[in-house]
Amino acid sequence: xxxxxSLFSFFYQFGDAFAFLVLSACGLAVIFGxxxxxxxxxxxxxxxxxxxxxxxxxxxxPLPIAIALGSLAAGIAGMIVEVVxxxxxxxxxxxxxxxxxxxxxxxxxxxxxVLGTTMAGSGTPFGSFxxxxxxxxxxxxxxxxxxxxxLAALWLMFTKTRFGILARATIQVPHxxxxxGVNTNLIYSLTFGLGAALAGLAGGLYAxxxxxxxxxxxxxxxxxxxxxxxxxxxxxxxxxPAAVVLGFIKASLTSWQGQLAGxxxxxxxxxxxxxILPRGISGKILKERA
Amino acid sequence: xxxASRFTSFLKLIEGPQTLGKGPKFWSGFGVVLLAACxxxxxxxxxxVGNNVYFFNWLFMAMGLSLIWGYGGALSFGQTAFFGVxxxxxxxxxxxxxxxxxxxxxxxxLAVGISALFxxxxxxxxxxxxxxxxxxxxxxxxxxxxLERFMAQTAGPEWxxxxxxxxxxxxxxxxxxxTIPWPGGNIVLYPDVTLYYVTLVLxxxxxxxxxxxVNSRFGNVIVAIRENPMRAEMLGYDVRKYQLATFVIGSxxxxxxxxLYTSWGNYITPASMGMTAASLPIVWVAVGGRxxxxxxxxxxxxxxxxxxxxxxxxxxxxxxxxxxxxxxxxLIAPRGIVIALLSPFMRRKSKLEGxx
Numbered sequence: 001x002x003x004x005x006s007l008f009s010f011f012y013q014f015g016d017a018f019a020f021l022v023l024s025a026c027g028l029a030v031i032f033g034x035x036x037x038x039x040x041x042x043x044x045x046x047x048x049x050x051x052x053x054x055x056x057x058x059x060x061x062p063l064p065i066a067i068a069l070g071s072l073a074a075g076i077a078g079m080i081v082e083v084v085x086x087x088x089x090x091x092x093x094x095x096x097x098x099x100x101x102x103x104x105x106x107x108x109x110x111x112x113x114v115l116g117t118t119m120a121g122s123g124t125p126f127g128s129f130x131x132x133x134x135x136x137x138x139x140x141x142x143x144x145x146x147x148x149x150x151l152a153a154l155w156l157m158f159t160k161t162r163f164g165i166l167a168r169a170t171i172q173v174p175h176x177x178x179x180x181g182v183n184t185n186l187i188y189s190l191t192f193g194l195g196a197a198l199a200g201l202a203g204g205l206y207a208x209x210x211x212x213x214x215x216x217x218x219x220x221x222x223x224x225x226x227x228x229x230x231x232x233x234x235x236x237x238x239x240x241p242a243a244v245v246l247g248f249i250k251a252s253l254t255s256w257q258g259q260l261a262g263x264x265x266x267x268x269x270x271x272x273x274x275x276i277l278p279r280g281i282s283g284k285i286l287k288e289r290a
Numbered sequence: 291x292x293x294a295s296r297f298t299s300f301l302k303l304i305e306g307p308q309t310l311g312k313g314p315k316f317w318s319g320f321g322v323v324l325l326a327a328c329x330x331x332x333x334x335x336x337x338x339v340g341n342n343v344y345f346f347n348w349l350f351m352a353m354g355l356s357l358i359w360g361y362g363g364a365l366s367f368g369q370t371a372f373f374g375v376x377x378x379x380x381x382x383x384x385x386x387x388x389x390x391x392x393x394x395x396x397x398x399x400l401a402v403g404i405s406a407l408f409x410x411x412x413x414x415x416x417x418x419x420x421x422x423x424x425x426x427x428x429x430x431x432x433x434x435x436x437l438e439r440f441m442a443q444t445a446g447p448e449w450x451x452x453x454x455x456x457x458x459x460x461x462x463x464x465x466x467x468x469t470i471p472w473p474g475g476n477i478v479l480y481p482d483v484t485l486y487y488v489t490l491v492l493x494x495x496x497x498x499x500x501x502x503x504v505n506s507r508f509g510n511v512i513v514a515i516r517e518n519p520m521r522a523e524m525l526g527y528d529v530r531k532y533q534l535a536t537f538v539i540g541s542x543x544x545x546x547x548x549x550l551y552t553s554w555g556n557y558i559t560p561a562s563m564g565m566t567a568a569s570l571p572i573v574w575v576a577v578g579g580r581x582x583x584x585x586x587x588x589x590x591x592x593x594x595x596x597x598x599x600x601x602x603x604x605x606x607x608x609x610x611x612x613x614x615x616x617x618x619x620x621l622i623a624p625r626g627i628v629i630a631l632l633s634p635f636m637r638r639k640s641k642l643e644g645x646x
Contacts, residue, residue, distance in 0.1 A: 038424045038428055089621070092624065095624060097365065097424065098365075098572060098616060099620040101613075102612075102620065103613065104569075105613030106614060106617075108609075109609040109613070112606065113606050215565070222432045226432060229425055229428060260440060263439065271433075274419040274425065274429065275414075275415045276419070
């Protein structure tokens, strides 16, 4: 029995790490995979989602709707950023990193000035349950389910909807798509907006479990980055398997040595992985298939 | 070729295709600026002079980033990691070794060496894995952020190396300043006029040395790699080795900045490796004009001074101004503001035209 309890504890931690990696990385992965842009303001879209959803909760909006609102706000902000800053820079991918970093600095400091050093949280809902000697948060289980739901929804969106097909066509051969009458600029805007909305979703979902400070985006950055680096450009063949592998590493090291060890271990794993698989897991899979 | 003529041809590399500024006009201007810099302590309070060495401390890191990013085309966001590693290494070494017999100078060399070694290990995985520019940026950024978090949790007494407590989030202090052994009493380089001149000389040596480096065969190869890695490889250069060497040199300069900063303020904190700290070198170098050492120097000094005065008069808006400056530079003057301002006057210079 004792063994089963610790097994459950490990799976819970693994699921928690997996959910965190998937949710924090998928917005970054959509934007990078579809557009080749690394969005360093990713953490700030997460911040936007977290702050908007928490404010909505404070105003009495039920949590699921509040989270959706946060995600929507981040998505709209993302589309504005795309039009104003990213669009002139598609030919210079390195410069998009620098520009989005500039945005990140402005937003973090702006939030600090306007809203102060911290915002009252909304508290983790649903309470807890216990298995053996330990008690576990039910909300964390909800987050794990949400991570899987998000992946499934993205898969459906990119394979079954008209937007998904047009987006993939635009990404593959932009000028042919354009010649066939696709409004590629709109597709780019929507894709960037989608990535930002996913970041906002992560922010909204994790807001009840975190302290809300203007620099909270940075807490997601390392995890999101390493997942995208290990995964490569494809969400389903890259981000998801990368999150499984990294989640396993993180959960083992965290339960053994604490949270920081988990993070350091992940980073070292990443540095070694890029030596072996420079284009990430998805690059490896796609190359072998081709 | 006799050794004398080899030496002169070596010195001639001080101007060449990879650096802006040549001929008597540029060098006389350079001389005037240098003279002004030398004369400055005679007209200012020695306390202010010592304080203003602060600005010089960062220029080494900026030049290193210009070399890696501007000349080599590899965007590293994590130069602060090497800054911090060298700063902490200097602190740990000097607290344990003391400041007698020039041991602080040995510590300086060792600390810069440690950051260079760290850069070599990291760079080996990055460049020999042949990862693209975008990934390089985010991996280096992750490294510096994780280092910050690691150092921030070293508060307990168990985190000590020899006599040196790491002190977690509050940072490490009380390490001795650089000390030059001298007959008739050591010269301790407190933030003062002496330190100002020492740093100025160091800066001059690094600047001129880097000019020679980028105009040498090595420099031409790294620019060729930036322009077209495939072509450089087809011409028989091992791209990975050149990129790694560039990265190590640039990171060692960041390490030098770290040591000088730590010795100047007798203080180093984890925040020096954090997100904000990591973003500032990018702002300096991008705004100044990353593709040239001189514009990087001028731009970095200008941005640093603006940032400093903003911090005094409206501290909280300084970072917003920096962020805005960065976005605007990238959108409007991608080669940097200094070059954008200069280009109307230098239309005939081939370097400006020839670049991307």
